[in-house]
Amino acid sequence: MSNSLLLKTSELRTGYGSKPVLQGVNFQVKQGEILAVIGRNGVGKSTLMKSLIGLLPTGTGDIHFAGKSIAHLPSFKRARLGIGYVPQGRDVFPRMSVEENLKVGESLSNKVATSKYDEIYSYFPILAERRKQAAGTLSGGQQQQLAIGRVLIASPSLILLDEPSEGIQPSIVKDIARLMVKLNQSQGLTVVFVEQNLEMIQSMAQRCYVMDKGQFTEELDPSELHDPKVVKRCLSI
Numbered sequence: 001m002s003n004s005l006l007l008k009t010s011e012l013r014t015g016y017g018s019k020p021v022l023q024g025v026n027f028q029v030k031q032g033e034i035l036a037v038i039g040r041n042g043v044g045k046s047t048l049m050k051s052l053i054g055l056l057p058t059g060t061g062d063i064h065f066a067g068k069s070i071a072h073l074p075s076f077k078r079a080r081l082g083i084g085y086v087p088q089g090r091d092v093f094p095r096m097s098v099e100e101n102l103k104v105g106e107s108l109s110n111k112v113a114t115s116k117y118d119e120i121y122s123y124f125p126i127l128a129e130r131r132k133q134a135a136g137t138l139s140g141g142q143q144q145q146l147a148i149g150r151v152l153i154a155s156p157s158l159i160l161l162d163e164p165s166e167g168i169q170p171s172i173v174k175d176i177a178r179l180m181v182k183l184n185q186s187q188g189l190t191v192v193f194v195e196q197n198l199e200m201i202q203s204m205a206q207r208c209y210v211m212d213k214g215q216f217t218e219e220l221d222p223s224e225l226h227d228p229k230v231v232k233r234c235l236s237i
């Protein structure tokens, strides 16, 4: 892990209309880290992810990525700078084929070599088998793999994953966790993920930030989640 800072927020505040949600979020992610954002339901974790990728306008405060402020850039520009975002509930295009969904991800990048598709299909062999099939006919886990593949096609340096394990069979959860760790180690991919699944947090995260009421209230080492009292305080399970 290098020591350079990749992502930083300072006193970030935003919400929906007049409803404030993020109440001054401060956090820093180093290049090559895997960081988990945890916290009970409704505390603002998805709001933070949407705010980082630019689906919600920045109220006040700042977001720095790779040394420059991105707080007022539109989402597609943040994506072009190297931020990939996989939303909660995945959101693949159900009537489009697997291959067409991956092509949508390509539009966020400059030019993607054909070999990039082969690389994605090697991570998710089931997608290769089903490449002509409509995405809506895939299982939840396969759709999650497709949503992740669609983001990886553009070779991001940071990937934001919002509850990737939600509603997915355990074997696919394990595969996704393993792949993220592998890409982190082999390509230096930085990962920020929101999760409630203890096993996934413990198999991926190097650090955990705990969110409550729109702010980070503590930082944990994943090993501290062996304590049921800590789990009860920090997760909705």
Ligand SMILES: Nc1ncnc2c1ncn2[C@@H]1O[C@H](COP(=O)(O)OP(=O)(O)O)[C@@H](O)[C@H]1O
Residues within 6 Å of the ligand: 016, 019, 021, 039, 040, 041, 042, 043, 044, 045, 046, 047, 048
């Ligand atoms: N589109 C929206 N419009 C209005 N309020 C919203 C919207 N999305 C989320 N909220 C509210 O913002 C708060 C934080 O939600 P969210 O970030 O989704 O929480 P988490 O991901 O931690 O469960 C909640 O009170 C939720 O009801």
Ligand SMILES: [Mg+2]
Residues within 6 Å of the ligand: 045, 046, 047, 088, 163
């Ligand atoms: Mg959420």
